[in-house]
Amino acid sequence: MKKINFTIVIFLVYFFTLNIQGFAQDNTSKINEYMQVEINRFHFRGTILISQGDKVSFSKGYGMANEETGTPNDLHTKFRIGSITKQFTAMAIVMLQEKGKLNFQAPISTYLDEYPIAWQDITIHHLLTHTSGIADFTRDPDYKTAMRSTFTVNDLIARFKDKPLTFKPGYTFDYSNSNYILLGHIIEKVSGMPYEQYLQKYIFSPLKMENTGYDHNEKILLHRASGYTLKKDIVINAPFVDMSIPFSTGGLYSTVEDLLVWDKALYTDRLVSKKGLEAMFTPVKMDYGYGWTIDSLNHHKCIRHGGWMIGFNNSIMRFPDEKMTIIVLSNIDSISANTIARDLAAILFGEKYVDEKIAEGFKLNTHTQQTYIGQYEVFPDLIVTICKEDNKLIGKITGYPEIELKPLSEEEFYAKEVDARIFFIKDGEHKVIQMNIQIDDWKKEAKKIK
Template structure:
């Protein structure tokens, strides 16, 4: 595999987004040579105190690697394992897109329509913004997470209406459809459209249309105060070791980043999505057609002249860094979930992809 392809994967992951405890690792007997090589790749990062988390790699129905590294919770000395739940951050966005496409299949909306058709109180600046612009990050609506007041504002819970009010009167960064710029604001608006069109909550729609049918039993929408068994605690590197990270209110990232899941459930999602078990062929084609910024709808899509296509996205939320990558032609899925802030997930994904493509 050419280095240029792996560099693209690193770029996509980057755009989205000191102790022996790192050495704890779940293991099983009978590891294959491929699993041992992949395991060694991840261990090199745990040995450097650069990674804690869970890594799963599969090729079709065949699991190549499925292991936990380091601690899910340092205070309680709970090791990471494949059934530990992590906050996903922006991996949530592709699920929001899938809901919109399912509603289009139902005839309840058309992504070519302006958002003002569904949100009647949309500001004048949004009148030319279509649902497709929102899903493809070509709306020109600024990313509310970049506002200087966001850090303080995001620590308190907010309603959907309050969230939209936080950025709805800001001027556009560019004419809708003319450029590309990553913006979590787009997906908050899509969440509001989902609720308006269905009359149900965004979380209910996720459960009814995706998590339930795909049997993603360890996946959900995180909420403030939610007691969740086998939940990973988020950390960041400090001067004398890892530091627990205080989270923003989980009402804030919402349809742009509030999901939690496990690597096992994420691999279920990948294989179901790309095998046509969730979306029809037309919807999947829309999602995976790269536009500006090598972005499809909710995912980055890199198509190479060699014929290999890579679909990827990353997530970053207080104390967590995540990535999810799929190679459709090879049916290779890679999920890397870390409960330590940092860029190790980028390099781990790159190297695991190289190893998987050797099969």
């Protein structure tokens, strides 16, 4: 009897091992097929790493880190990670809170030498969660010119400190890079250390993230990727940006392997307590916590953030219940790393990704389609008109090309031209009251006004 049981156990282990290997090989094949489409259609170049449990299940470099030298992207390539920087800034703030150096709920005026009266009710919590109402300096009309110049932190703050708030602090969510510039300044004031030195001493060095740091234009950095963009479907060098500009909102570089080290540390108390991590990963408004978006992807809890930077587009997407992480770092800014990460997750979960859903052609009934027609206010000076043409929903904004909204379900739509997800929201009486727009980590509620 014991011999029979042992034989059965051996058989079952062998059977499931074969199935797991087959599953992994099948996913690898699907991922390679998907990525080839991204390369052919959007000129993707970069590095991808997928971790499941304690193992790396997929990692691969694509295209060139530097087109002129013919250097390929690989696991050691260093990319500017853009707004993924925000989660490190948020972690530094949480660390300082736990050291008793600051308080999330304290007014930021406590830590600033100078501040406008309009900021007197803004707290650190408001900055962390993009609920301060402070205008985003990267939306300034002259930003594309300014980004070529060198700025001190005080110079950066001066660009937005005298602008009126866009809403009362705490009222709503509006993703603003200005918030995280102020957080970096507060880190320096409270710690007495330059921002990059604080991160190096208290985050990167303890975690042995040896290939992560603050990027400086003049620094010779081994394995640094060059940034690219598209012009009429031709890959060209991305415009120059002085790296003093992004500062604590987007100034870091890293590799997929170092970001995996970071990911693993977030399951432990190596940097902050469990309570500190809970604060970071608790969504406030529009699913945003402290430097992270916390929502779900096809009913799987997802903690994620994108990182766009001129010449680069990145994403880190964590599924804590499954202990699965997808990291996409790319040195071309015209692709959507968040979309790639989301689609790869769908493949791994055995679900359909966006292009597959579109190919299926979800049929929206005429009555439902009619309820979405109207005007929606994104900003007071930006109105989106939804209309029906040739039995399709079309989005129109004065001065911009028309965009088709392709239905993924009755309430969810996809606008491929701008890589946006559109959700129509109804009240208790099934009347459409607003349209929620999501482009990477930027989310906006647009109320129906007509």
